[in-house]
Amino acid sequence: MDYTLSEQEKQMQQDLAAFCRAHIAPRAKELDQSSREASTVLIRENLGMLAEGSWLSAGHEGDSIDLIKVYLAGEELAKACPATFLSARASTFLCAGALRLFGTAGQKQRHVPGLMQADAVGALAYSEEQAGSDLGALRARAWREGDTWVLSGVKDVVVNAPMADVLLVLAYITPAAGPEGGMGLFIIEKGAPGLSVGTPVETMGLRGVPIAPVKMNNCPASGLLGGEPGHGYEQIMRLLELGTVGVAAMCVGIGSACMECSTRHAKSRMAFGRQIGKFQDVGFKLADMFTFNDLGRMLALRAAQALNTGEQGAGVMAACAKLFTSEAVTRIAGWGMQIFAGHGYLAGSDMERLYRDARFGEICEGTSEMQRSLIARNELDRFLLA
Numbered sequence: 001m002d003y004t005l006s007e008q009e010k011q012m013q014q015d016l017a018a019f020c021r022a023h024i025a026p027r028a029k030e031l032d033q034s035s036r037e038a039s040t041v042l043i044r045e046n047l048g049m050l051a052e053g054s055w056l057s058a059g060h061e062g063d064s065i066d067l068i069k070v071y072l073a074g075e076e077l078a079k080a081c082p083a084t085f086l087s088a089r090a091s092t093f094l095c096a097g098a099l100r101l102f103g104t105a106g107q108k109q110r111h112v113p114g115l116m117q118a119d120a121v122g123a124l125a126y127s128e129e130q131a132g133s134d135l136g137a138l139r140a141r142a143w144r145e146g147d148t149w150v151l152s153g154v155k156d157v158v159v160n161a162p163m164a165d166v167l168l169v170l171a172y173i174t175p176a177a178g179p180e181g182g183m184g185l186f187i188i189e190k191g192a193p194g195l196s197v198g199t200p201v202e203t204m205g206l207r208g209v210p211i212a213p214v215k216m217n218n219c220p221a222s223g224l225l226g227g228e229p230g231h232g233y234e235q236i237m238r239l240l241e242l243g244t245v246g247v248a249a250m251c252v253g254i255g256s257a258c259m260e261c262s263t264r265h266a267k268s269r270m271a272f273g274r275q276i277g278k279f280q281d282v283g284f285k286l287a288d289m290f291t292f293n294d295l296g297r298m299l300a301l302r303a304a305q306a307l308n309t310g311e312q313g314a315g316v317m318a319a320c321a322k323l324f325t326s327e328a329v330t331r332i333a334g335w336g337m338q339i340f341a342g343h344g345y346l347a348g349s350d351m352e353r354l355y356r357d358a359r360f361g362e363i364c365e366g367t368s369e370m371q372r373s374l375i376a377r378n379e380l381d382r383f384l385l386a
Contacts, residue, residue, distance in 0.1 A: 003301060005072070013072045016055055020080035023049050028081040031208030032353050036200040039083075039208045040163050044121070046084045047091065050077075051118035056092045060116065063108075065097055067245045067304035074246050075297070078253025082357045083208030085253065089246050090159040091115055094239065095122025095168055098185065102226045102235045107187065111166050123164035125155035125214050126236055133370050135233065136179040140171035140216070142186055149186055149221040152194075154213060161212040162200050165190045169216065170236055173229050183232030186221035194219035205356030240365055242307055244318040248300035251325035251361040252293055258329070258336040258354050259289040265340055265351075276339070285335040292332055296325035316378045323371040326361030333358035 005013070024046055031042050050056045055077070059069030070093065078085040096115035099108055114120035131137040140153025151171050158167070167188045174182040188195055198213035225235060263286055266277030276282050299321040306314035333355045337344045344351035362368045 003298065005068075009069065009072060012058060012069065013076060016053075016058070016073055017076045017079075019053055019055065020076050024077065024084055025080035028083070028208075029348070029350070029353065031081065031083050033348065034208065036162070036202075036210065040200075040210045043084060043087045043208060043210060044118075044163060046081070047088055047118040047121065050084075050088060051116070056088060056118060057116045060092065060097070060100060063100055065093075065100065065242065067242065067307050068301065071245050071249045071300055071304050074249030075253040075256070078250040079257045080253075081208070082250060082254050082354075083206045085250055086206055086209045087121075087160055089243075089250075090124060091118075091122040093243065093246055094124035094159075095166060097242075098124065098168055098225065098235065098239050099187075101239070102185070102231070104223075104227050107223055107225065111187070115166065120165035121160055121163050122166045122168070123158050123160040123214075124168050124239075125158045125161070126168075126170040127157060128154065129156045133367065135170070135183075135236070138170065138172055138179075138183070140169065141175075142171040142173050142184055142221070145220075149184075149224055151186055151188070151216045151219050151221055154215045156213045157201070157211060158214045159209055159211055161197050161214050162210040164197075167195075167214065168225060169214075169221070170232050173232075177230065179233040181230045181233075183236075184229050185225040185232045185235050187223045187225060188216070188219060188221050192219050192222070205353075205358070205360055207356075241315050241318055243365055244322040245300055245304045245307065247361060247365055248296065248303070248321045248325040251329040251358075252296045252300060254354055254358050254361075255289065255293045255296065255325075255329040255332040258332050258351070258358070259286065259293060261350050261354065262286060262289065262336040262339045265343075282339055285339055289332045289335055292328040296321070296328050299324055313378070316375055319366075319371040319374045322366065323368055323375070327368060329358045329361050 027042060031039055034042060058073035059066040092115060096112050099112050115122045128138060142149050142151045151169060153171055169186045169188055170183060171186060172182050173184050194217040196215045200210060200212045266282050267275055269276045303317040303321040306317045336351050337355050340351045
């Protein structure tokens, strides 16, 4: 296979990396240490800067999404500031991307331009306290009142909720039809009657990301995504399948930041009269970091290409990429902490922040256990006897 990036892709990657080093990375520590209110302001400013440089729209072309470009842009942004990456992704991929892929012409025209230009912020509200991997256990409900869809329910962990202007909300329309035929994704706009956003929650890592529960009490939606009921589960599962590429980008970005941070420390820190990087134990850890990041990048790009072209088995490749990169970054962050030793364990150090951020990859949007289950099921199906 030819993994060579086009000249346009290489240039985009280089330009975004330079932009992030200059404008996004210097604010990462401030975001991590800010109050919930202050972090929302900083995130909005970061989204505005990214939109001004047209970086939010990388890979989003017409009604399609180029996952190769999405990956390349995501890795660079996550390397600079994982919190900014996660917020930007929730708005432009999970929200605007769903509208782009599944929305009606009117829904796209109304919402997508503002989201891509950061004039508005989007969010995807699908999981609940008792319905994470098991979306069939959703309790949120939607019904018609005349020509309007009305929703009631609670979504417990919603990225961007405290500042969202547009929310996509997954709810049952016909529970008896089961998840595959009974759900819909609904568009709810800020200020809708019956919509309330709870107190922002504190998280172990990615502290700069605005996250809060969302409650709907007889809340009118401005529309049903795509206009046809019964497709919500199909839409959310397709979006999350494509989204594994973005999660892999986040993990490799964090892993690359850990490696670069650890390499600088290994060159500057002296012990027993020489740089610690010249000790074999430290050098081997840096070598493993590089290897794991490079393997993760190749897996993610392979999955992105397969999803772009509709290749058979693309979903399994995406699960493999998500599984490997998320578990790899946890190990990479652990090696980095070991290289930094006590200095990495100090609150406020870059290594401490990255160590906390890295852990999210294994549990977000399908845990490692769920990825293994999907991969194993596919392998068993391949070898079923006729």
